[in-house]
Amino acid sequence: MLTKPMPFGLDKTTIVILALLALVPLQSFVYDLFMMKVFCFAIFAMSLNLLLGYTGLLSFGHAAFFGSAAYVTSHAVKEWGLTPELGLLVGVAVSAGLGYVFGSLAIRRQGIYFAMITLALAQVIYFLATQMPFTNGEDGIQGVPRGALFGLIDLTNSTPMYYFSLAVFALAFLLIRRIVNSPFGQVLKSIRENEPRAISLGFDVDRYKLVAFVLSAGFAGLAGGLKAYVLQLASLSDVHWHTSGEVVLMTILGGIGTLWGPVAGAAIVVNLNNYLANLGGWSTITMGAIFVICVLAFRRGIVGEIAHRLKIKL
Secondary structure: OOOOOHHHHHOHHHHHHHHHHHHHHHHOOOOHHHHHHHHHHHHHHHHHHHHHHHHHHOOOHHHHHHHHHHHHHHHHHOOOOOOOHHHHHHHHHHHHHHHHHHHHHHHOHHHHHHHHHHHHHHHHHHHHHHHHHHHHHHHHHEOOOOOOOOOOOEEEOOOHHHHHHHHHHHHHHHHHHHHHHHHHHHHHHHHHOOHHHHOOOOOOOOHHHHHHHHHHHHHHHHHHHHHHHHHHOOOOHOOOOHHHHHHHHHHHHOOOOOOHHHHHHHHHHHHHHHHHHOOOOHHHHHHHHHHHHHHOOOOOOOOHHHHHHHOOOO
């Protein structure tokens, strides 16, 4: 049973979830900063899901777009004095441009070769991040100013920053849902299911893949730029291969090919990282064990399995 469409591309499920998220600053059980971090990584996971879940392309280098946007946004607002929205747009533009370069090289290959090319290119970005002067090497860019949104709304306070993060998350979610439900999105799904058939129907498959890659990189950049504001930091961990692997984990754990799956996966992984931080090196082993258990118990991902059992679309 499908949820009934409503104006502005909203449905009842989305309205209820966004309404509950809007109430978070009014209670004391969940910290605003934790939820803002979840929003950032949820957008990041949704960006990968657009590529993996709907186009069938597995990227192991998405941290390059996430981290490059975090660095550029941080530098733009701290050194150039740009307002938060302009800094975010600059970061998205850089990550989308980088996505075009990566995509142009990677889409010529398929499967594991595609994934390895994206990983290799991402390592180049990591190397550049360690060498370029404006990134400050291992120190990163610290004390990133949040500034005033449109020159009017002071984001230094927690509550305005929370609602700004929520608005960016909601906009990204609705845009991605519009993309995957559009004729363009249907072509992406056909490429995922049967690429030779899509070619036989006359679609320029490489062009569709490239556009999907650029869109995915742009959304990853949006997540990275927002993260720079939330944590007021851009660091080497943002462009590290471990971050690319973590976002793959979020997407698979929540459920690839579902809209809310990456959001749930991001919330779970961010929460586990917080609780397991005190375990030191054992945190990675514990995270791996939890991932294996979830994959065995929920073959479609957590949200995918729930949607399948309840016969609903999430």
